[in-house]
Amino acid sequence: MRRLYDFELSGSCYKVRLFLSFLGLDYEKVPVDFVNKEHKTETYLKLNPFGEIPIFEDDDLRLRDAQAILVYLAKRYDTTNSWYPDNAEAMGKISQWLSTGGGEIMNSAGARLVKILNYQMDLPKLQAGAVRAFEILDHHLADREWVELGQPTIGDIACFPYTALAGEGGIDMSKFKNIARWVERMKGLRNFISMPGIG
């Protein structure tokens, strides 16, 4: 039984929902009341002591961290061996963008939490950190269709949500033309699904 502890408006949960859709896998959703901080309750912290969403379960296996879940799903279910190809160079290259998607780009997630859920954090600093990451990503995509390998990988999925949602964090994305084209390319993938805030 596959099960996702999910919050519809979370870009991190959306990474997993999106990849499950690309892979054509069904699963059960367990809604987490993120707005009322269910992810910080004792019950939830027993499942993930870091108090973060998503959590993914596959029978007896329980995983936290969106990027770790993408790695697992690719290795376990991607029969095309294209989303995280089984060789050192590809995995190293893609892992860079797993780190970026779970790292620098999360500044955009933070900015969005300030704007839409009134979190008390340093908005200008978060926005500046996000813009710095997007400048690098935009430049990187100037001569590439995808972040690595010339094909969509879990590196793209890890970076996509909080890039596409950056406007909700009050970040002006209009100058990032290469990112805009990459976002459209993502949307054109077979079995792409959207989420609120992504047009």
Place this chain on the structure above:
Amino acid sequence: MRRLYDFELSGSCYKVRLFLSFLGLDYEKVPVDFVNKEHKTETYLKLNPFGEIPIFEDDDLRLRDAQAILVYLAKRYDTTNSWYPDNAEAMGKISQWLSTGGGEIMNSAGARLVKILNYQMDLPKLQAGAVRAFEILDHHLADREWVELGQPTIGDIACFPYTALAGEGGIDMSKFKNIARWVERMKGLRNFISMPGIG
């Protein structure tokens, strides 16, 4: 030709040096003058636009991000298939700790930069974030010798440096008894090498 862009006092570079030692691989070190911000120069940013150390090169391949480099090295050179075993469940579990080592535990790295290089950042916040991560790690290690699989993996390597160096960030580690035992276990591994600040 293997080449590491390295700063001796960086825990992130040490992750790579340590794993290269475990794997018994030789390589060339290119010293980066981190104190004088060589990693923010135009020349360096051409190699890694994120302006961070380490960078690892293997012939024509160039990788940034310590965790991505660990994944590459394990897949390319670990003939024992034990540091990042080639199966979905193991990779998913270990990837969680790659994220933690490059994420929450980096609060300890930030605190250390404030204390030893006078970086202007929010020290109490960094220390509190690190302590929260160490509380989780310590609890996790209460009934485990290693972070996953009952054997040393790149998950341990990713979490080790800035845990063992936390004292330099002004963090009191004395209550984390399980972490202390895990640190000693790491030090006892064949071909372990140390760095300044790790006794």
